[in-house]
Amino acid sequence: MSIRLKLGVTLATLAFAGVALAQTPAVKPSRIRGEIVSLNGDVLQVHRRSGDTVAINVAPTVGISAVKAMQLSDIKPGSFIGTAATTGTDGKLTATEVVVFPESARGTGEGHYAWDLGPNSSMTNANVDTVVEGTSGRDLKLSYKGGDNVVTVPANVPIVTFTPAARTDLTPGKKVFVVATPAAQGAFVAQRVVVEKDGVAPPM
Template identity: 70%
Template sequence: MSHRTKIVIGAIALALSAGAFAQGTPKPSRIRGSIVSVTGDTLVVHRNSGDDVKIALKETTPVSAVKNIKLSDIKPGSFVGTAATTGVDGKLTAKEVVVFPESARGTGEGHYAWDLGDNSTMTNANVDTVVQSTNGRDLKLSYKGGTNNVTVPENVPVVTFASATRADLLKGKKVFVVATPGEGGAFVGQRVVVEKDGVAPPM
């Protein structure tokens, strides 16, 4: 499998995790925290919520990373995923932006609730226009069924996908894990995004 194919598969898997899995499958959980240990196929993560959880990794569980890009790299025509908060005025302010590779365009498309703080949402959409504003840049986004305007402040993480392997799952590294419930309170990992080269997954 080529380097590019691995990144694209990672992007698609993450995008799909943002929306609904097929009906009848367990609802995925998004686990954010730091690696405590990796023993065999078991990953232990200390969640930001304060507890430790065990996550079983299958041989096929994808592992990827992210790398920083510039806010100016977001152009009209880019396909992005952005977690944002809704202000009292109803306006969306980005907390992070992931720029997907072109091959992943359309995956996870839409606007839905997210769990990165109070009143947070996720929008996976095409960038129609980019306008410089006093607070950063304003993105007009369109997706099947609607449009959104999101302000992206200058200090917000903007990333795209990078390759990683299980060898990058090291103690202390930050991770974002999409997992489904397993037995005895454990989880089964569906995808892992790990901190690499000092860049932690912001989603």
């Protein structure tokens, strides 16, 4: 398998894992955001933003990715993105982060659904139809199967795309975003791991 194809498969798996787990009530996944304390064997200790430390089993087969920064100008009509956003009192969506998917991951996780990044948070994975300069940033008209949205992306919002990472990147002090399922005695089993690399932390 070529490196490009392997990365495409990895990214598609990441997107599918995050969305499938988000939308399957029986699985009841957790999205764990925090800072790495240690990695001993397959056990990753993460100090969560909520203040507690959890143990996550990261099997050798679990995909590990990182993110790298992009610019707002990199988002163009035809881009496929995932954006977490908050809904204002006026019903309008304002992005809190944007992930630009590579072409190989186009269509994965497509749709609009609840997210847990903050109050009134949602996630939209969709195609960018138009990009319009607005007073508060760029307005992206998004379309996905079954609907469409307009999301305003302020200039200070983190914009990233996926990049390869390895277990050697799972070092103490790094920020991580882990999609995991609960296991026995308060532990978790990782499905996907996105780790900070080159100073860029996963914003999702």
